[in-house]
Amino acid sequence: MRGSLDPAATRGKVVLCERGVVKRAEKGLAVKEAGGVGMIISNQFLDGEGVVPDAHLLPAVDIGFSEGKRVHDYIHTAASPTVRLSFHGTQIEVKPAPVVASFSGRGPSAQSAFIIEPDIIAPGVGIIAAWTNSTSPTELLPDERRTEFNILSGTSMSCPHVSGIAALLKAAHPDWSPAAIRSAIMTTAYVNDNLGRDLLDESTGNRSIEWAHGSGHIDPERAADPxxxxxxSTDDYTNFLCSSNYTELDIRTITRTAVNCSQNSSKPWDLxxxxxxxxxxxxxxxxxxxxxxxxxxxxxxxxxxxxxxxxxxxxxxxxxxxxxxxxxxxxxxxxxxxxxxxxxxxxxxxxxxxxxxxxxxxxxxxxxxxxxxxxxxxxxxxx
The missing domain is CATH 2.60.40.2310 (Immunoglobulin-like)
Structure with a gap:
């Protein structure tokens, strides 16, 4: 936290910080205000190996949990630990990719065991997009920088990708229903990375399962021609609620129409x-x-x-x-x-x-x- 570092111990140093509690960029501000010249942010165990870029206020690098342990051990065993942070340029054609981000929303659904959640995964790490100049890229008050673009990560970054693809599919196929659009997106998704292997889960380093990636990674070109x-239909959803043991009063509250579940013979997995x-x-x-x-x-x-x-x-x-x-x-x-x-x-x-x-x-x-x-x-x- 800001003000928590001893300037006498921090001045001129690169500080190793663990991820969590305080915003990552704010950790860098705390280091800078205490006289530090750089920062290394290490994931904690539950963060896994996935790293996300930030608009830091001082030279900084993010590393995964295993690398963080190595740095931590080095600091505590080396007689005079040293460090150099250097930028090697934007990396393209990284392999394996894509991988499921450690922060990605996971199933199973708390509402229904009869739907695999999530439906789909989409790009959500290091997304560059337009940014308002009314605030800094870190949204921290001491940060006086302004920029037309920023880079953010999160499920909120995946959402506009999927929303935009849905809008494009609707423009290409005006007669498609929302259900048809969702079906096209889900059934054409892919589950292999650019090495031809099963998608990996950043949080574990192991193969991702359907509770993490759902139907797979979105593929807009294939979704256009499923x-x-x-x-x-509405009746399909009503029957699903009936077979999921919702009461008729519950369903009427949701649908705003009368329903008779005694006429439903389907099972919830028949949706x-x-x-x-x-x-x-x-x-x-x-x-x-x-x-x-x-x-x-x-x-x-x-x-x-x-x-x-x-x-x-x-x-x-x-x-x-x-x-x-x-x-x-x-x-x-x-x-x-x-x-x-x-x-x-x-x-x-x-x-x-x-x-x-x-x-x-x-x-x-x-x-x-x-x-x-x-x-x-x-x-x-x-x-």
Whole structure:
């Protein structure tokens, strides 16, 4: 914090600061006001290895948790530790990229186990964009600098990317519904980095899972021509709320219309969403047995051409899946075709109240386009 450093110990030094509590740029201001000439910001354990750029007020560098430990150990073991901060220019074609930022919003959803969250990931680290000259790039009062552009990171930086892509898709396809736009974005996303490997999670350094990246990283060009989309109506959402055990009063409060849940026979995983999340509740006591769950979906063609799509899949570990039919033929734009995903799995040994989730996917392709949906299968042990 500002005023917390001893100027006698700080003057002329580069200070190692840990991330957290105080804004990163404000840490630099604290170092500068105490006479420091530079700063190294080290991630803490929960921050992982991901670093984000800031408009610092003095020469500074951000490093991940493991590098921070090395610097910390060096400071405490070297007789006379020294440091040099140097700028090597903007780095392009960094590999691997993209990776899931450590601050990225994670699932599962606290509201519903029957939707994989997040839907999608998008660029959110080091985003350069227009900036108001009414405040400094750090938004700190002692910072008198003004600039037309700034560089920020956060989920709030991903949001305008997705919003802009949705607007472009609506301009290109004025007849598309919000559900169709979301479907196009989700089913055309990619899950491999520029090394051809599974996306990595900055927070762990390991493979990212669907609770971190959802359907994958957004790909606007492919989203413009998805071939097929998963459409949704108001009734679909109402049926989803009914099957999710919302009361009719709850639903009427949300929809502002009367509803009769006794007429609904669907399951919550039957919502025609571009991803599939299945929850298998195991009664107590359960240590064995096989459970079968059938998921219903409907695809709509958005192309003015005949097309044939073939199904493929990757089964979640411990789950057997069958897609029926595994071939869909469309002869016109707007035509709908239904299919089901039959799943079966043995009971999983879990403690009361515990859950276990495994991921897979289903995919439809006509040879040029791919319509991919992640599948989450969750075992939940009842109390």
């Amino acid at each position: 071939g097929l989309v998963y459409e949704l 025609n969403y571009p991803s599939i999340s299945i929850m298998m509740n195991q009664p107590v006591p359960t240590t064995s047995g096989n459970y079968e769950i059938i998921v219903h979906r409907t695809l709509t063609s958005v192309r003015d051409a005949n097309s044939t799509y073939m199904a493929s899949m990757k089964e979640p570990s411990g789950v057997h899946m069958v897609i029926v039919p595994d071939k869909l033929v469309f002869s016109r734009k707007g035509e709908k075709q239904q299919f089901v995903v039959k799943t079966s799995a043995n009971a999983s040994r879990l403690q009361a109240g515990a859950s276990r989730t495994e991921f897979g996917y289903i995919s439809w392709t006509d040879g040029e386009r791919r319509v991919r949906s992640p599948v989450a299968f969750t075992w939940h042990q009842s109390f």
